[in-house]
Amino acid sequence: MPADIGENRVFLFLQGPHGPFFHRLGRMLRLAGATVWRVGFNAGDRAFWFHPKSFLPYRGTLADWPDHFAALVAEKGVTDIVLYGDVRAIHAQAIARARDMGLTVHVFEEGYIRPYWVTYERGGSNGHSRLMEMPVDAMRQTLADSDPDTILPPAKWGDTRQHVFYGALYHWFVMFRNGQYRNFQPHRSLSVAKEFQLYLKRLLLMPAHAAERWLATTRIRHGGFPYHLALLQLEHDASFQAHSPFSTMTDFLDVVIRGFAEGAPRHHHLVFKAHPLEDGRVPVRRDLRRIAKEAGVSDRVHFVRGGKLAQLLADARTAVTVNSTAAQQALFRGIPLKTFGSAVYAKPEFVSTQPLPEFFATPARPDRKAYQDYRRYLLETSQVAGGFYSARGRRQLLRMVVDMMLAPEDPYDALKSGTATPRQQLRVVR
Numbered sequence: 001m002p003a004d005i006g007e008n009r010v011f012l013f014l015q016g017p018h019g020p021f022f023h024r025l026g027r028m029l030r031l032a033g034a035t036v037w038r039v040g041f042n043a044g045d046r047a048f049w050f051h052p053k054s055f056l057p058y059r060g061t062l063a064d065w066p067d068h069f070a071a072l073v074a075e076k077g078v079t080d081i082v083l084y085g086d087v088r089a090i091h092a093q094a095i096a097r098a099r100d101m102g103l104t105v106h107v108f109e110e111g112y113i114r115p116y117w118v119t120y121e122r123g124g125s126n127g128h129s130r131l132m133e134m135p136v137d138a139m140r141q142t143l144a145d146s147d148p149d150t151i152l153p154p155a156k157w158g159d160t161r162q163h164v165f166y167g168a169l170y171h172w173f174v175m176f177r178n179g180q181y182r183n184f185q186p187h188r189s190l191s192v193a194k195e196f197q198l199y200l201k202r203l204l205l206m207p208a209h210a211a212e213r214w215l216a217t218t219r220i221r222h223g224g225f226p227y228h229l230a231l232l233q234l235e236h237d238a239s240f241q242a243h244s245p246f247s248t249m250t251d252f253l254d255v256v257i258r259g260f261a262e263g264a265p266r267h268h269h270l271v272f273k274a275h276p277l278e279d280g281r282v283p284v285r286r287d288l289r290r291i292a293k294e295a296g297v298s299d300r301v302h303f304v305r306g307g308k309l310a311q312l313l314a315d316a317r318t319a320v321t322v323n324s325t326a327a328q329q330a331l332f333r334g335i336p337l338k339t340f341g342s343a344v345y346a347k348p349e350f351v352s353t354q355p356l357p358e359f360f361a362t363p364a365r366p367d368r369k370a371y372q373d374y375r376r377y378l379l380e381t382s383q384v385a386g387g388f389y390s391a392r393g394r395r396q397l398l399r400m401v402v403d404m405m406l407a408p409e410d411p412y413d414a415l416k417s418g419t420a421t422p423r424q425q426l427r428v429v430r
């Protein structure tokens with residue numbers, strides 16, 4: 001392998017996860033011999049990029065961005081673009097142009113398997129991932145010559161506090177230091193000021209929420225009743241908005257509660273677990289109570305605010321979600337699963353196709369062997385140990401992902417051709 005493996009590669013970074021991960025990644029690519037540029041769309045992007053000479057501020061409008069992007073690619077000789085999440089408008093437009101121009105598109109996302117992996121793919125993620133069209137049998141063929149052992153994740157979420165902290169800090173910069181980026185439009189519907197307030201509120205209320213969560217979980221685990229678990233997502237999350245049949249979380253609550261009321265045995269209960277980063281912008285609890293009352297099941301419906309999923313999954317009869325990645329923890333345990341949206345794990349071998357009332361009444365169990373093969377395939381390809389937000393998580397992630405980005409093949413083709421980077425023993429990073 002040549003010393004400067006990144007020579008003749010020019011990476012253009014767009015928006016990344018909150019915090020310094022993209023800066024550290026860019027620095028490592030420069031050490032490998034590559035040229036690295038970063039487009040900044042607001043003061044938050046600038047605050048976490050500590051290499052001023054490579055920072056390219058974009059102060060234009062969204063309408064002008066595609067042409068500006070194409071001009072940047074030509075001017076800098078860009079060969080690769082790097083981004084976090086592929087559906088926000090500036091990224092979707094850039095990806096469309098990049099494909100026409102023959103660029104390699106590197107996409108980062110939160111891990112498909114959690115809590116301690118992140119996702120690295122090329123071309124697209126979630127509903128745009130290559131996994132969507134890849135049958136389990138094809139994965140098994142590729143795995144035939146690989147190590148059958150897989151590594152279990154640590155039983156903890158990882159870096160939620162750091163995630164919330166960097167989110168609050170990012171939005172502070174956008175709210176108070178954004179004078180030079182007056183055309184910037186956030187990819188979510190809320191104002192930047194409101195986003196900042198929600199992040200700050202969540203930080204301050206973490207102790208109170210922890211106490212509330214412990215009480216709710218204790219009541220459920222000691223209640224002595226069978227229960228079904230609904231895994232909630234953030235309504236503004238890209239997977240929910242771009243790859244599901246629902247436009248609001250209330251729509252999902254309504255479908256699940258009414259399906260439960262119609263099909264579940266009367267001694268069964270229904271537990272809704274909120275996403276760990278739920279910040280109150282959507283009145284989930286209020287809507288849940290209203291719909292449960294209308295359906296006549298108020299005394300059988302429960303709400304848990306975030307927290308560890310494993311405790312609730314331990315005794316759950318089934319799990320239902322739109323397309324949350326947390327559903328893979330249910331499949332790992334062999335729990336029957338019902339989904340509504342597009343998801344990389346929504347394979348016929350292990351996700352139920354039953355109507356919801358029938359699913360709650362007599363759920364079909366997943367093919368656990370098929371899921372184990374699928375999970376092993378992901379851990380050998382697109383799932384990279386580490387995290388975006390904690391310092392230790394970033395260090396572990398960078399040990400592997402830089403070489404994956406510089407490799408000629410994407411993670412899926414590399415495994416098939418036998419050139420994939422060997423996976424190291426996962427260490428618990430706290």
